[in-house]
Amino acid sequence: MDREIHFRMAAEQDLDKVVEMLADDVLGSKREKYEQPLPESYLKAFQAISSDPNNELIIAYQGEEIIGVQQITFTPYITHQGGWRATIEGVRTARTYRDKGIGTALIQWAIKRAKARGCHLIQLTTDKDRQDALRFYQRLGFKATHEGLKMKL
Amino acid sequence: MDREIHFRMAAEQDLDKVVEMLADDVLGSKREKYEQPLPESYLKAFQAISSDPNNELIIAYQGEEIIGVQQITFTPYITHQGGWRATIEGVRTARTYRDKGIGTALIQWAIKRAKARGCHLIQLTTDKDRQDALRFYQRLGFKATHEGLKMKL
Numbered sequence: 001m002d003r004e005i006h007f008r009m010a011a012e013q014d015l016d017k018v019v020e021m022l023a024d025d026v027l028g029s030k031r032e033k034y035e036q037p038l039p040e041s042y043l044k045a046f047q048a049i050s051s052d053p054n055n056e057l058i059i060a061y062q063g064e065e066i067i068g069v070q071q072i073t074f075t076p077y078i079t080h081q082g083g084w085r086a087t088i089e090g091v092r093t094a095r096t097y098r099d100k101g102i103g104t105a106l107i108q109w110a111i112k113r114a115k116a117r118g119c120h121l122i123q124l125t126t127d128k129d130r131q132d133a134l135r136f137y138q139r140l141g142f143k144a145t146h147e148g149l150k151m152k153l
Numbered sequence: 154m155d156r157e158i159h160f161r162m163a164a165e166q167d168l169d170k171v172v173e174m175l176a177d178d179v180l181g182s183k184r185e186k187y188e189q190p191l192p193e194s195y196l197k198a199f200q201a202i203s204s205d206p207n208n209e210l211i212i213a214y215q216g217e218e219i220i221g222v223q224q225i226t227f228t229p230y231i232t233h234q235g236g237w238r239a240t241i242e243g244v245r246t247a248r249t250y251r252d253k254g255i256g257t258a259l260i261q262w263a264i265k266r267a268k269a270r271g272c273h274l275i276q277l278t279t280d281k282d283r284q285d286a287l288r289f290y291q292r293l294g295f296k297a298t299h300e301g302l303k304m305k306l
Contacts, residue, residue: 146301
């Protein structure tokens with residue numbers, strides 16, 4: 001079997017596996033709804049992402065197996081002399097593939113993609129309850145210079 | 154003079170004032186370039202924002218005076234059952250109008266706008282060096298639940 005990790009844009013038929021991965025997580029299990037049929041809100045979000053040139057839902061795969069996912073958003077800002085940024089969200093590795101460097105490969109791919117899109121900065125927020133994730137991103141070179149503030153509406 | 158604070162989408166002729174406000178700030182002065190003519194990168198960013206239905210550069214004004222600015226980005230995510238989020242960035246009040254509640258009015262306007270766009274969450278990151286800003290956002294109801302990680306590319 002091909003052990004190399006490949007990346008591609010997600011297709012609609014990947015959505016079930018994507019939601020399964022997002023739900024299979026301490027925090028994700030509280031907020032996702034992985035059931036059959038999948039709640040329509042996921043499909044609508046997928047369609048909004050797919051039709052937006054500044055949003056990319058990225059699948060990592062090995063052979064025919066989907067093993068990871070992440071979403072990258074590219075945003076033009078006036079700040080930093082009109083610089084584009086990439087924002088990463090919803091990074092997840094399939095349970096049986098964790099601790100094999102797949103998260104690292106996903107983020108390194110996102111960094112490369114952000115550079116190719118001309119971004120001067122790549123950013124993300126991580127829940128303060130995810131201390132392992134914080135260390136993981138710091139090892140990859142991210143600096144925790146900012147507070148990530150959220151408000152539910 | 155009309156003392157009420159009004160809001161509207163920024164037009165290209167506002168860009169000079171917007172960059173002046175962004176540059177007139179401890180951190181902004183290090184990274185912005187407010188000069189005449191304005192560096193073209195600002196205009197390109199403005200055009201990218203204006204042509205993107207998911208990005209809004211918002212001007213606060215009183216009478217004919219521009220007194221504040223913020224950018225709001227609306228993003229469809231697969232996470233949170235396919236929920237949309239609003240992200241605020243580049244919030245600034247003109248120097249002579251600070252400490253008059255204009256920042257509060259800007260953020261409250263952004264919250265209202267995010268709800269109108271169907272977002273389930275509004276978020277922003279603020280530099281840990283801006284302790285006043287952190288308290289300001291917390292007073293408005295934001296929770297500092299996340300680490301904001303950045304990497305320069």
